[in-house]
Amino acid sequence: MTQALYYEEIDNGKVQCRLCPHNCILALGDRGNCDVRKNIDGRLISENHGLCSAVQFEPIEKKPLYHFHPGSYIFSIGSIGCNLKCNFCQNCEISQTSVDRYVSGQYYSPEEIIGMTADHPENLGVAFTYNEPTVYFEYMTEIAEATKAKGMKNVMISNGFINERPLLDILPFMDGFNIDLKAFTESFYKTITKGHLKPVKEALISIKKAGKHLEVTNLLIPSQNDDLTKFTEMILWIREELGKDTVLHLSRYFPAYKSDIQKTSLGLLFNFCETARQYLDYVYLGNVTGSESQNTICSNCGKIVISRYGYFIQKNGIDSEGICLHCNNKIVIS
Ligand code: SF4
Ligand code: SF4
Known part of the structure; x- marks a missing residue:
């Protein structure tokens, strides 16, 4: 546990968290929507500080990041909690829990994490991933600062649901991002994730403006976000605001957590992939084994x-x- 950043005290012992766009107001003893930040005696406490649900070396492609040091390994860590409640979450065991209910996991100090990063001779740095890293912001910041000081890289795999101030504060320590753009309608975000679309779009633009490496993931869910007109609108927005060379991972959905909708058919996935490729240079398929759509093709x-x-x-x-x-074209690879 540690004292949280980005909160203010209001009246009667209440506090308001300003880390993410929920801006939760918490009475004494309350937890926020993320279930890992709690008002204890009028102070906002990050309860998951140092609690890791996973620590391991993984290929950078698994994050997924395909244009960021391809073929390298990165030390990947996750904690528990999330500020969204996606009903299809594939990591619900760690994202939809709290420190009371999560009995696995292990505590590591930032120094111990940095020590472990040296165990692989070709390690690129640290990936903050698995659950939503915004909800372990203080821990992430401490580790990211130390990683940077050692000359290594940091990447954040995130839902992008974060307020502007903390995002601007973490940007100098981050080198790469993969941000989930889950759909292009407010109704999807509101009903299926219990979040909002606008702050995610704003976060994407801030990351792009900061000149950081940015890849985007979209999970295609039948009957939920498979309106081709809306999808095309999203792709055109990506091209306009983030660039034609933005890497898009179009992922196949499988039933998980509270969602029992049938998995995405390959036909639907290929169809949407073709549409995306009309407007973007680099579109990959995710959760599809043995597919040629994982290769990088010169644009x-x-x-x-x-x-x-x-x-x-x-x-x-x-x-x-x-x-x-083959042709001397410059391909966006960090
Ligand atoms: S980080 Fe958690 S407590 Fe803070 S505003 Fe977001 S959901 Fe609420
Ligand atoms: S943002 Fe990611 S981790 Fe959080 S609930 Fe949604 S799918 Fe799960």
Whole structure:
């Protein structure tokens, strides 16, 4: 536990958290929507500080990040809690819980985490992932500062539901992001995630403006966000606001948590993928094994520059500066 950042005391022992757009007002003893920040004696406390649900080295492609040091390994950590309540959450055991109910996990100090990052000779840095890293913001910040001081990279895999001030504060320590853009309607965010779309769009624009590496994930759920007109509107917004070369991971949905809708058909996924590729240079399919749509194709000459077989990566058609060896086109690779 540690004292939380971004809150203010209001009257009668109440506090208001300003970390994410819920801006929860908490009476004494209350927890916020994320279930991991609590008003204890009139102070806002981050209860999950140092509590890790997973710590392991993983391929950067698994985050997923395909244009950020492809083929490298990154030390990946997660805690518990989330500020959204997606009814299809595939990590609900760690995202929809609290420190009282979560009996697994282990506490690590930031120094211990940094120590473990040295256990892999080619480790790139630290990925904050698995549950929503915004809800362990203080822990993430302490680790990210130390990672940076050691000359390593930090990446954040997030739902993008974060207020502007904390996002601006963490940006200098982050090198790459994968942000979930779950749908392009407020009604989807409101009913299915218990969040809002607008702050996510604003976070995406702030990250882009800060010049950070940014990839976007969209999970395609039948009957929930499979309106092709709305999807196309989202793709056009990405192109306009984030750039035509924005990497998009279009992921296949499988039933999980409270959602028993049938998995996304491959036909629907391929159809939406084709639409996205009309407007964006780099569109990949997620949760589809053995698919050629995991290869990186040069946006100019159409040749394969990076081949992916699962997490086996071959960078045969690209140099270390991201130049296509077939046509000299510059490919966005950090
Ligand atoms: S971080 Fe948690 S407590 Fe703070 S506003 Fe968001 S949901 Fe509420
Ligand atoms: S934002 Fe991610 S971790 Fe949080 S509830 Fe939604 S799917 Fe789960």
